[in-house]
Amino acid sequence: GSPMKLSLAAEEVATFYAKMLDHEYTTKDVFRQNFFHDWKKEMNEQEKKIITDLDKCDFTQMHQYFTEKAEAKKALPKEEKQKLKVEQDEIAEIYGYCVMDGHREKIANFKIEPPGLFRGRGDHPKMGKLKKRIMPEDVIINCSRDSNIPEPPKNHHWKEIRFDNKVTWLASWTENVQGLLKYIMLNPSSKLKGEKDWQKYEIARRLKDKIDAIRSQYHRDWKSREMKTRQRAVALYFIDKLALRAGNEKEEGETADTVGCCSLRVEHIKLNENDNGQQCVVEFDFLGKDSIRYYNKVPVEKQVFKNLKLFMENKDPTDDLFDRLNTSDLNKHLQELMEGLTAKVFRTYNASITLQEQLAELTDPEESIAEKILSYNRANRAVAILCNHQRTPPKTYEKSMKNIQAKIEAKKEQLAVAKKDLKNAKVDHKVKKDEKSKQMVEKKKKLLQRMEEQLMKLEVQATDREENKQIALGTSKLNYLDPRITVAWCKKWHVPIEKIYNKTQREKFAWAIDMTDENFEF
DNA sequence: TGAAGAGACTCAGAAAGGTAAGC
DNA sequence: CGCTTACCTTTCTGAGTCTCTTC
Numbered sequence: 001g002s003p004m005k006l007s008l009a010a011e012e013v014a015t016f017y018a019k020m021l022d023h024e025y026t027t028k029d030v031f032r033q034n035f036f037h038d039w040k041k042e043m044n045e046q047e048k049k050i051i052t053d054l055d056k057c058d059f060t061q062m063h064q065y066f067t068e069k070a071e072a073k074k075a076l077p078k079e080e081k082q083k084l085k086v087e088q089d090e091i092a093e094i095y096g097y098c099v100m101d102g103h104r105e106k107i108a109n110f111k112i113e114p115p116g117l118f119r120g121r122g123d124h125p126k127m128g129k130l131k132k133r134i135m136p137e138d139v140i141i142n143c144s145r146d147s148n149i150p151e152p153p154k155n156h157h158w159k160e161i162r163f164d165n166k167v168t169w170l171a172s173w174t175e176n177v178q179g180l181l182k183y184i185m186l187n188p189s190s191k192l193k194g195e196k197d198w199q200k201y202e203i204a205r206r207l208k209d210k211i212d213a214i215r216s217q218y219h220r221d222w223k224s225r226e227m228k229t230r231q232r233a234v235a236l237y238f239i240d241k242l243a244l245r246a247g248n249e250k251e252e253g254e255t256a257d258t259v260g261c262c263s264l265r266v267e268h269i270k271l272n273e274n275d276n277g278q279q280c281v282v283e284f285d286f287l288g289k290d291s292i293r294y295y296n297k298v299p300v301e302k303q304v305f306k307n308l309k310l311f312m313e314n315k316d317p318t319d320d321l322f323d324r325l326n327t328s329d330l331n332k333h334l335q336e337l338m339e340g341l342t343a344k345v346f347r348t349y350n351a352s353i354t355l356q357e358q359l360a361e362l363t364d365p366e367e368s369i370a371e372k373i374l375s376y377n378r379a380n381r382a383v384a385i386l387c388n389h390q391r392t393p394p395k396t397y398e399k400s401m402k403n404i405q406a407k408i409e410a411k412k413e414q415l416a417v418a419k420k421d422l423k424n425a426k427v428d429h430k431v432k433k434d435e436k437s438k439q440m441v442e443k444k445k446k447l448l449q450r451m452e453e454q455l456m457k458l459e460v461q462a463t464d465r466e467e468n469k470q471i472a473l474g475t476s477k478l479n480y481l482d483p484r485i486t487v488a489w490c491k492k493w494h495v496p497i498e499k500i501y502n503k504t505q506r507e508k509f510a511w512a513i514d515m516t517d518e519n520f521e522f
Numbered sequence: 523t524g525a526a527g528a529g530a531c532t533c534a535g536a537a538a539g540g541t542a543a544g545c
Numbered sequence: 546c547g548c549t550t551a552c553c554t555t556t557c558t559g560a561g562t563c564t565c566t567t568c
Contacts (some may be wrong), residue, residue: 113558121535121559167530175558181529182558196531246562255560289561290534328524331563344532344562391535396551472535479533502554 003061004050009042013130016117018062025119025127034128035117042130098170098186099147106187107170112139118177122256122291129177138173168192178254189507198511201482203340204348205522210338211349215240217337222303228324232333234307235261235322239346242298243386245289246327246343258287261343262327267317271308272297280305294388351383351480356522358382359489370456372495374463376486381467383476391472408462411455418448478505483512484520491518 006014017026017035025031036054043051051057076084096110115133118126136156143149145163152158159173169183186192207214218240221233238244238261247260259268268286275281278299288294300308311321327343334341358379363372422444429437483501487509490497501509 109557111557119536119559124559169530172530178559180559183530185531200532248562250561258560260561290559292535327562342563389534394552475534504554 004047007044007047010039010044010047012115013039013042014057014059015062015066016115016130018059019066020117021059021063025117028127030123030125031117031128034126035130038128038130100186100190100192103191105190105192108185108187110184112173113175113182120256122258122287124256125253126177126255132176134173140172142167142169142171189504189510194508194511197508200348201352201484201522204345204352204482206338207341207345207349208353208522210341211240214337219301219303222301222307228329230307231311231322231325232330234304234311235325235330236334237300237304239343240350242284242296243347243350243388244294245347246330248327256287256291258289258291260288262322262325262330264321265317266312266315266319266321269308269321271305271312275299282308288388292388292390347387348480348482351387351476352482352485352522354383354386355379355481356485359485363489363493365493368456369495369499372493373499376489376495376500377473378467380473380477380481381471383481384471384473387476387480389472389475390470393469397469405462408455408459411451415448415451415455418444418451422448478508482522483509484516485522487512487516488518488520491516 017039020026032054040048040051092110096107097104098107099105112134113131116131118124118129118131120127136152136158139158140160140162141150141158142162142164144165149161169185171184172181174180175182188194188197214236218233218236221229222237224230224233239246245260247263249263250258259265264286268284270283270285272281272283273279275283275297280300280302282298282300282305284294284296284298286294308321311323315323331342334343334345359376362375362378364375367375422441425437425441425444429441431437486500487497489495490500497506497513506513
């Protein structure tokens, strides 16, 4: 119960924990154990002897120190904040760009990752472990021979300087928690990334011409004499129909237990012969990428259902559903069906084609711009649902929903008053028949019209927000939807592109905005 | 020859940061 | 008109996919 002065190294690691005291992570056993284990490694002999139990450590004083510091920064006068901003901008101006093929290009992540505690997603066995500080001696620089090779900080040297023009990264280092490589790469707005993005969508468009043949083939393969072929055909069906990820196998115990299509286990699906009147329903329930839950009930073809039963026969819940299949087999097969085809292309293809179809279906030429944007968001949402892109509802969701409902009510009342006013003005004009009263009628008419527009906007906003509660639109917009579909739609319906893409998105999709006219078809 | 591991790239949601609407 | 608050944008870095290399 007495305060203790820590050595520099132990103190720094302790502050990493103290800063996170409000976070749920610090309540998790695994996080606490991993942290304590790594923290001890930073302690000197004396500290190790005294600090033996994390439960008995009180970090509140440290925590308070950082809270106060953050508040102080927030309370800084405007000019001071401005000054800090300018300093940050200057740093970005110097280090945030590189020159590639004679063009000055923005770098995505030019700052090295600072030390801290590893935060995995879901039940990650390594959460809480110490992520160590990266030194110049850990960093590999990749540039061209004749360029200005960046100088390491004084009295330091780089791990290596190489001149590899077969890769796109500018610098890399190996991270200590999982032993993985990390890279400094270009911003999505760069020519290099833009071209790659374009290529990705072109491959997906090629799939459009092949998809019917591929679908017929996997239908046929459901009846194949070979088990492996049947499994591959059912897996491919899931990937195509449900936009599941490929599902590479991962090392057990090193990461959170998540799966994709090929790594599905028997315990992840349930077969219902009859579910509320629907035949052959498969119930999926598993954790996918980032430990996001995938839950879906899907009616499937009889042959698929039969196959699944067969695949599950005599197996434990923890056995692989597709025990004869892995992603490498699957992708080899796909490569034979179409050059460049891999499992993930199906996600891109189905996402983009869905957007295009939904836009065609939902866009009403008569509607206002605001309503068209709502239609766009709905189409976008259909894709996000397909790809299972979720978000935790914002903490302020309930409150903000109530707010907007209140606003709608208020606007309705205002509208009623405005209607009355208009009526009165009309009556008044009928009696007086003068210019002044006529003008008043016009004025009231305009007011009423404006209010009706405002009300409609609010209602559109409310609907949009409600439907969006748990769905994240950003990921599909940024990574799965061919931007040319969006650009063409905007041009066709005279919706300003800024209403759909913000500044960053316009920069990323500059290639599509440049090359697309309203007739583009995916 | 195929499994394991390394490497390089895309995709992912949370959190921090910034901004504009509303009080 | 200044301040707060809610929302949108940007940053961050972890988590996948898929290919290449090695034994």
